[in-house]
Amino acid sequence: DAKTTQPPSMDCAEGRAANLPCNHSTISGNEYVYWYRQIHSQGPQYIIHGLKNNETNEMASLIITEDRKSSTLILPHATLRDTAVYYCIVRAEKLVFGKGTKLTVNP
Amino acid sequence: DAGVTQSPTHLIKTRGQQVTLRCSPKSGHDTVSWYQQALGQGPQFIFQYYEEEERQRGNFPDRFSGHQFPNYSSELNVNALLLGDSALYLCASSLTIFGADTQYFGPGTRLTVL
Numbered sequence: 001d002a003k004t005t006q007p008p009s010m011d012c013a014e015g016r017a018a019n020l021p022c023n024h025s026t027i028s029g030n031e032y033v034y035w036y037r038q039i040h041s042q043g044p045q046y047i048i049h050g051l052k053n054n055e056t057n058e059m060a061s062l063i064i065t066e067d068r069k070s071s072t073l074i075l076p077h078a079t080l081r082d083t084a085v086y087y088c089i090v091r092a093e094k095l096v097f098g099k100g101t102k103l104t105v106n107p
Numbered sequence: 108d109a110g111v112t113q114s115p116t117h118l119i120k121t122r123g124q125q126v127t128l129r130c131s132p133k134s135g136h137d138t139v140s141w142y143q144q145a146l147g148q149g150p151q152f153i154f155q156y157y158e159e160e161e162r163q164r165g166n167f168p169d170r171f172s173g174h175q176f177p178n179y180s181s182e183l184n185v186n187a188l189l190l191g192d193s194a195l196y197l198c199a200s201s202l203t204i205f206g207a208d209t210q211y212f213g214p215g216t217r218l219t220v221l
Contacts, residue, residue, distance in 0.1 A: 034209075043111070043197050043212035044150065087149060094140070094163055095199075095210060097149030 003027065003090045009102040012082075018075040020101055022088030025069045032091050033064060035073045037084040038100070044087065047073065078105045109134060111200050111213035119219045120188050128183040128216045132200030138162075139181040140210060141173060142197040150197055156181050157203055185218075193220045 005023040012018040024033065032051050036044040048055055048062045050071070055062045061074040075082055087100040112131045120126050132139055138157045142150035152165035156175035175181045179200075185192055195217050199210035 036212075041195065041215075041217075043199075043214045046209055046211055049209065094152050094155065094165075095142075095150075096152065097142075099149055 003096065004088045004098055006086075006088050006098065006101045008099065009104070011104050011106060012075075012078045014080060014105055014107050015077055018078040018082065018103060018105070020073040020075075020086050020088070020103065021070065022072070023070045024088070024090045027068050027090050033062065033068075033071050034089040034091050034095065035060070035062065036087045036089065036095075036097075037082075037103075038087070039084045044097075045084075047086075049091075078103075080105050080107065111198055111211055113196075113198050113213040113216050115216060116214070117217045117219075119221065121221050122188055122190060124188050124220075125184065125186045126188060126218060128185075128196050128198075128218070130181045130183070130198030130200070130213060132179050132181070132198075133211050136200035136202050136211075137179050138201045138203045138208065139175060139179065140199045140201070141181070141183045142199065142212075143167070144195040144197060144215070146194070153183070188220045190220050193218060 034049040035047040038044045050062045064071045083105045085100040114129045140155040141153040144150040153167050154164040155162045159175045170186045172184045195215045197215045199212045201208040201210045
């Protein structure tokens with residue numbers, strides 16, 4: 001079973017920041033937080049991952065709370081192409097996908 | 108640098124038949140994982156291959172089997188197909204190192220069982 005809780009859907013205006021929350025209250029000390037996204041019927045695309053510290057790459061930023069029980073994925077300037085299902089995954093050895101958050105970026 | 112590739116793109120089979128799906132990992136990767144994604148659901152882990160051995164397995168029956176070749180490519184075989192096996196089958200590759208090994212997914216094979 002997925003060890004994360006995400007809102008089923010969110011909307012964001014184009015050009016604004018999209019902040020996607022994820023709760024993972026049962027996370028263990030050696031488990032990473034991974035984010036993937038999936039655009040309709042395509043393979044999931046890796047976005048970012050982290051263990052304790054906040055992380056940033058060319059796609060997004062990942063903010064992990066100090067107690068590691070929740071995290072937020074930030075897309076700084078959302079575009080229409082960012083419309084997708086976003087999966088937050090707590091991972092030890094294998095990826096266990098939940099239902100994710102359907103993010104819709106509106107013009 | 109080619110990413111993960113899968114073949115075929117689409118496949119139609121009838122109940123009771125057998126199917127083989129193929130995956131070539133990203134260059135430099137040595138581990139292949141397979142996932143099944145039913146319509147409207149998140150991907151479900153089937154199994155993972157490393158050094159030509161099945162390293163982990165999800166909750167799938169023995170009808171699902173696999174193989175990894177010396178060049179790290181992999182096959183997923185499904186016997187005695189059921190209607191419920193209709194799904195998008197995803198392959199992901201990674202490099203096994205200590206700690207988190209990031210998995211990169213291919214485009215998937217859409218299997219339809221009639």
